[in-house]
Amino acid sequence: MSILVVGSIALDTVETAFGKVEDSLGGSALYFSAAASYFCPVNIVGVVGSDFDSSKLSFLKKRGVNFDGMHVESGETFRWGGRYHKDVNKRDTLFTFLNVFEDFQPKIPSQYQKTEFVFLANIDPDLQLQVLDQISKPKLVVLDTMNLWINGKLSKLKEVIARSDILIVNDEETTELSGESNLVLAIEKIAAWGPKALVIKKGHHGALLYRDGAFFFAPAYPLKKVVDPTGAGDSFAGGFLGYLAQSDNLDNRSMRNAIIYGSTIASFVVEDFSFKRLVDLTQDQIDQRFTLFKDMVSF
Amino acid sequence: MSILVVGSIALDTVETAFGKVEDSLGGSALYFSAAASYFCPVNIVGVVGSDFDSSKLSFLKKRGVNFDGMHVESGETFRWGGRYHKDVNKRDTLFTFLNVFEDFQPKIPSQYQKTEFVFLANIDPDLQLQVLDQISKPKLVVLDTMNLWINGKLSKLKEVIARSDILIVNDEETTELSGESNLVLAIEKIAAWGPKALVIKKGHHGALLYRDGAFFFAPAYPLKKVVDPTGAGDSFAGGFLGYLAQSDNLDNRSMRNAIIYGSTIASFVVEDFSFKRLVDLTQDQIDQRFTLFKDMVSF
Numbered sequence: 001m002s003i004l005v006v007g008s009i010a011l012d013t014v015e016t017a018f019g020k021v022e023d024s025l026g027g028s029a030l031y032f033s034a035a036a037s038y039f040c041p042v043n044i045v046g047v048v049g050s051d052f053d054s055s056k057l058s059f060l061k062k063r064g065v066n067f068d069g070m071h072v073e074s075g076e077t078f079r080w081g082g083r084y085h086k087d088v089n090k091r092d093t094l095f096t097f098l099n100v101f102e103d104f105q106p107k108i109p110s111q112y113q114k115t116e117f118v119f120l121a122n123i124d125p126d127l128q129l130q131v132l133d134q135i136s137k138p139k140l141v142v143l144d145t146m147n148l149w150i151n152g153k154l155s156k157l158k159e160v161i162a163r164s165d166i167l168i169v170n171d172e173e174t175t176e177l178s179g180e181s182n183l184v185l186a187i188e189k190i191a192a193w194g195p196k197a198l199v200i201k202k203g204h205h206g207a208l209l210y211r212d213g214a215f216f217f218a219p220a221y222p223l224k225k226v227v228d229p230t231g232a233g234d235s236f237a238g239g240f241l242g243y244l245a246q247s248d249n250l251d252n253r254s255m256r257n258a259i260i261y262g263s264t265i266a267s268f269v270v271e272d273f274s275f276k277r278l279v280d281l282t283q284d285q286i287d288q289r290f291t292l293f294k295d296m297v298s299f
Numbered sequence: 300m301s302i303l304v305v306g307s308i309a310l311d312t313v314e315t316a317f318g319k320v321e322d323s324l325g326g327s328a329l330y331f332s333a334a335a336s337y338f339c340p341v342n343i344v345g346v347v348g349s350d351f352d353s354s355k356l357s358f359l360k361k362r363g364v365n366f367d368g369m370h371v372e373s374g375e376t377f378r379w380g381g382r383y384h385k386d387v388n389k390r391d392t393l394f395t396f397l398n399v400f401e402d403f404q405p406k407i408p409s410q411y412q413k414t415e416f417v418f419l420a421n422i423d424p425d426l427q428l429q430v431l432d433q434i435s436k437p438k439l440v441v442l443d444t445m446n447l448w449i450n451g452k453l454s455k456l457k458e459v460i461a462r463s464d465i466l467i468v469n470d471e472e473t474t475e476l477s478g479e480s481n482l483v484l485a486i487e488k489i490a491a492w493g494p495k496a497l498v499i500k501k502g503h504h505g506a507l508l509y510r511d512g513a514f515f516f517a518p519a520y521p522l523k524k525v526v527d528p529t530g531a532g533d534s535f536a537g538g539f540l541g542y543l544a545q546s547d548n549l550d551n552r553s554m555r556n557a558i559i560y561g562s563t564i565a566s567f568v569v570e571d572f573s574f575k576r577l578v579d580l581t582q583d584q585i586d587q588r589f590t591l592f593k594d595m596v597s598f
Contacts, residue, residue: 087480181386183503184523204482205504206516217505217518217595224483256598296516297596299555 001245002041005032006106006131007121007144007234009046009070013081013095014273016088018227024274025056026080028121028144031231034278035238035265036119037063038286039246042238043112045069045131049077049100059279069109073100088226089203108134117245119237120164122146125156132163140250142166142241143195144233150176162194168237170201199240199259201233209259211252218259219296221267221289228273232266239265264289300544301340303411304331305430306420306443306533307400308345308369312380313572315387317526323573324355325379327420327443330530333577334537334564335418336362337585338545341537342411344368344430348376348399358578368408372399387525388502407433416544418536419463421445424455431462439549441465441540442494443532449475461493467536469500498539498558500532508558510551517558518595520566520588527572531565538564563588 012026033042041064048054050072057067078101081094106127116139120128128143143164149157150173157177161167167190171183180186187198187210197211202220209216240262247254264286271277311325332341340363347353349371356366377400380393405426415438419427427442442463448456449472456476460466466489470482479485486497486509496510501519508515539561546553563585570576 182523182525184521202504205501206518208518208521215518215521215595216598218598219505219507219514219516222483222507222514224481224487226481253598260598294598296514297598299515299517299552299559299593 001116001248002043003036003117003119003241003245004043004045004108004112004115004135005029005036005119005121006045006108006127007032007119007123008078008101009044009048009052010078010080010101011052012230012274013079014084014228014230015082016084016228016273017086018225019273021228021273023079026230026274027078028123028234030060030275031234031269032119032121032238032241033065034060034063034275035235035262035269036242036245037065038239038265038281038283039242039261040064040117041066042242043069043115045106045108045112047071047073047078047100047104049073049075052077059275069107069112071107073103075100077101082230084229088229091229106131106134116140117241118142119241120144120160121234121237122149125149125153125160128160129156129163132160140165140241140244142168142237144168144237145173147173147176158193161190164195166197166199167195168199168201168233168240170203170233174198174200197255201236203232207236207259207263209255211255214252216256216259217297218263218293220263221293223267223271226270229270230274232270235269236262236266238262260290260293261286264293300415300547301342302335302416302418302540302544303342303344303407303414303434304328304335304418304420305344305405305407305426306331306418306422307377308343308347308351309377309379309400310351311529311573312378312393313383313527313529314381315383315527315572316385317524318572320527320572322378325529325573326377327422327533329359329574330533330568331418331420331537331540332364333359333362333574334534334561334568335541335544336364337538337564337582338541338560339363339416340365341541342368342414344405344407344411346370346372346377346399346403348372348374351376358574368406368411370406372402374399376400381529383528387528390528405430405433415439416540417441418540419443419459420533420536421448424448424452424459427459428455428462431459439464439540439543441467441536443467443536444472446472446475457492460489463494465496465498466494467498467500467532467539469502469532473497473499496554500535502531506535506558506562508554510554513551515555515558516596517555517562517592519562520592522566522570525569528569529573531569534568535561535565537561559589559592560585563592
């Protein structure tokens with residue numbers, strides 16, 4: 001099974017305690033695709049500017065990511081700049097230049113309109129609705145969002161949530177979205193809006209899955225060195241949905257394994273800047289760390 | 300096997316979103332003992348003032364907590380007052396009156412000096428060293444502390460850590476104690492000071508055990524209503540050490556089960572003010588929740 005992802009393709013300038021990279025590959029759609037590509041083919045719909053060097057994408061193409069849905073518009077590519085604190089869980093955004101992304105109107109190529117697995121990366125809920133209007137009967141729609149849309153476009157966002165199967169948000173967003181400070185009550189409130197499951201990302205505290213009234217908790221992998229946390233959430237989503245699409249099974253066991261595969265891939269991504277750690281990452285290394293995750297929670 | 304605990308016995312005034320209690324039972328030694336008493340006999344060494352109503356302790360005495368080592372001094376009992384925010388993970392201390400606790404000098408009764416399991420609750424490291432000097436060859440010393448001693452008495456605290464087998468601290472204290480913002484590096488640094496294992500409490504994010512270079516993660520139980528978080532850490536420690544003393548086994552499996560039992564009991568304690576939830580709590584209820592914990596991490 002292949003996945004359709006609609007989201008951003010960006011050039012990131014990132015500074016952490018371990019160094020700095022400028023105009024390196026980034027964006028939710030790319031991080032998602034890189035992670036998901038370990039499990040299944042991925043089709044991207046997104047936009048870049050005429051300044052974008054497509055040769056940078058060759059490692060993703062080799063791994064089965066298809067860029068036929070990536071449009072090149074005249075103008076500059078979306079750029080984001082951020083600086084992480086010594087405590088890497090905190091960061092300051094230094095700049096956000098939407099550039100060609102500002103007028104992005106996702107057009108889903110006809111060959112993708114019957115995709116069964118869809119990831120709506122963090123973009124304007126109006127655009128996410130446009131995507132859903134162009135695809136027919138997907139088996140699974142997974143949705144990401146952020147506080148910008150929670151605060152600015154809540155009613156549209158709730159429409160998208162109602163039309164999605166799984167919502168992926170972090171713990172702060174869960175509170176903001178629901179208005180509930182207790183996480184369990186917050187989750188139950190959002191679940192009542194429609195999605196069959198919620199995945200709550202808790203950064204270095206791990207992730208949890210809520211489904212059919214039951215919880216599953218996954219720790220974060222304990223890393224001695226987090227070089228660049230950018231893309232952790234999107235690569236988590238990529239590993240999660242990638243595994244589900246590969247297994248083509250949405251039972252409890254698959255969902256739980258998917259959470260661990262998402263956590264595993266995210267833990268590799270943050271070990272280096274941008275996509276550097278993924279260039280040589282093998283399936284064997286992923287499976288080995290998956291096994292370590294199992295040991296970390298066994299009792 | 301029985302446990303010796305040295306710590307505070309207090310009267311707490313606590314305000315949360317769910318109400319307020321005044322002069323209710325509290326203190327690290329009591330919360331620890333109440334939790335540990337589900338697994339083994341507990342002997343307390345502590346001090347109260349002449350205003351203390353000992354009849355309040357009857358439910359603990361029935362459960363095998365022995366108060367022969369509790370001294371009554373003329374003066375008032377240690378009192379603490381705090382107010383929790385709507386987000387119960389934040390609180391303000393309103394007052395701390397040490398009263399008779401200010402001059403507390405722990406004297407270990409001769410019948411306790413050969414105790415094999417010892418819990419040094421969060422008190423001045425100088426007093427913790429006094430306790431260790433009075434006991435002979437314990438099988439397991441578990442140590443708790445807090446930022447007050449990390450900032451004010453670090454060298455003494457490091458002496459106690461070196462003489463303890465397991466250090467229990469929260470994640471912030473781990474950072475402060477080690478000066479390392481990365482939790483893995485922080486843990487490895489502290490482990491090099493002597494303790495065989497570290498238990499890191501992460502509040503509503505769960506707990507982790509570090510032992511022989513390996514990690515074990517336990518989630519926190521997802522509660523819809525946290526009425527009063529006071530005593531969660533001490534009752535966690537009580538369930539943890541109580542289980543270890545009962546099983547009289549310190550292997551990897553026992554340590555992991557102990558973490559889950561600690562988490563389980565702490566999750567009950569916070570469901571009501573002070574010790575209210577423990578008065579009727581049965582071993583069956585504890586075992587049922589332990590089983591739910593297992594399901595929450597199985598994949």
